[in-house]
Amino acid sequence: MAALFLGMNASAARMDMVDVSNNNGYMSTAEYTSMRNEFGVKAVTVKISEGSTYKDPYAASNIANVQAAGLYINGYHFARYATKAQAIAEADFAGQTAKAAGLPVGAVLATDVESQEANNQSKATNDRNNAAFMKEIQKFGYRADIYTSGSWANNKMTIKGKTGWIAGYPFVPAGKQWYTNNNAWQWSGSAHFRISYGDFDVSQLYTDYYTAGQKSTVKPINKDAVKANNQGASKNTSNPSTSAKWVKESKTYTLKTAVKLRTGASTSSNVITTLPAGSTVKTDRAIIQGGYRWVRQPRSIGYGYLATGPATNSLEYVKAGASHTYYTVVSGDSWWSIAQRNGLSMYTLASQNGKSIYSEIYPGNQLQIK
Structure with a gap:
């Protein structure tokens, strides 16, 4: 799930919930058990689907292994809808996919609203679409919620009090935690766990919304280790761009929406031009950096760079130095x-x-x- 990560301070928020997707590859029961016992993780929210066609291939194994580890399980759908009809269709697709993958009735199935499609809509339109999705998803027996960034909450869409799962980076303790009026605050996109490879999104829970309606046997075996590991995670978490590496990628993309072509792989880089929807872009390199997946386009003079989406989108994910093949x-x-x-x-x-x-x-x- 996407947000720009800017660094962290030494005092850590709690790692109550982790979210995982196809980007994390296959996750074993042992990994989830380690998260529970060593870091105090209580709940895991797994990616179920995206848009109206993509099904996360690891959803079923993630759901089964999270449950086997004695953790609460929830799901999320990456929203691509721009109309009410599309929102209802995506909710039906997500609900059916979640059922098939084994997500239990009573779990949360959140809509992850951070796409370019939502960015192009008015607040009123996003509110209408989100309401339609959440009303439809409840027909499958799931509880609804909205995930979005702190900059979009009550700006691009309405997030009512005591609802919402809000991403706000970096974690900066300032006498109180962030987003305490919401269900959950995602405070890092690059936390690390002892026996799991890669970066993970972690959240602090303020309500029992993501730990309700299900049985759980969450009992960390070493409370001192939980505290120490939470603090260590905060100290050691850094911007993923510091270790990310470019990898070869020869692909041709057809843009669904207009995208800014930049002089570098950063949202702060200068804009060369805006490529209109329908443009085709041939790339030779890709990287996960700054919360986004970037690709490089060879040009007559130098290169252009564009983001294909957040680091958790369904396109091929680049894992620098991955321990798995x-x-x-x-x-x-x-x-x-x-x-x-x-x-x-x-x-x-x-x-x-x-x-x-x-x-x-x-x-x-x-x-x-x-």
Whole structure:
């Protein structure tokens, strides 16, 4: 989920809730248990879907493994709607996808409103669309909420008191916590956990909205470790751009909306031009930096840079120095053939991907092979 990360102070807010998506890859029960026992995490909110077609491929395994670790489970849908009809259609798609993935009735299924589509709408239109989504999602037995950034809350859309999951970076303790009138405050987008690779979004909860309606066995085994690790996370969390690396990417994008082409991979870089919707852009490099996923476009003189979306969008996610290697399934593959080519047993291959050897795999699926 997106917001610009600017650094953190030594005193940490609580790490009550973590959100995960396809960007984090496969997450095991052991990782969630470690978050619970060592960092005091109480709830996990997993990405379910985006727009009207994208289903997060890790939603089902995340939901099952979070529950197995004794944590509260919730979900979120990355909103692309610009009209009331689209909001209702996306809610139906998200609700059906959540049901299929095993999200339990009573969980929160929040709408994540931070897209360019929402940015182009008036506050009144966003309020109407969000209300339509939330009313529709409740028909599936889920509780509704809105995730957005602090700069958009009550500016781009209305966030009523005692509702909302608000992202506000950086974490700066100033005698009181931020967004105490809301359900949750996401205070970092680059927290680290001991046995999990990569950066995670973490939030402090002010109400029981994200820990209600479900059973949980959250009992951190070492309260002193929880306190120390929370403080350590704050001290060690830094801007992801300091360690991010450009990786090769030869792709052609067709822009759905107008996008600013900049002189550098930063929202503060000068604008070269604004590319209109429908433009095609050929890229040669990509990077996750400053809360966004950036791509580089070779030009007749130098390069241009544009953000394809927030760091958590559904496009291919770049993990610099990732500790896992993934294989993309092609037609004719089987658990046995993939395992043989990579020196694994098919049981190990299936297990480390949260599946059994009887699970179906399809072309385009990504499997962790090491």
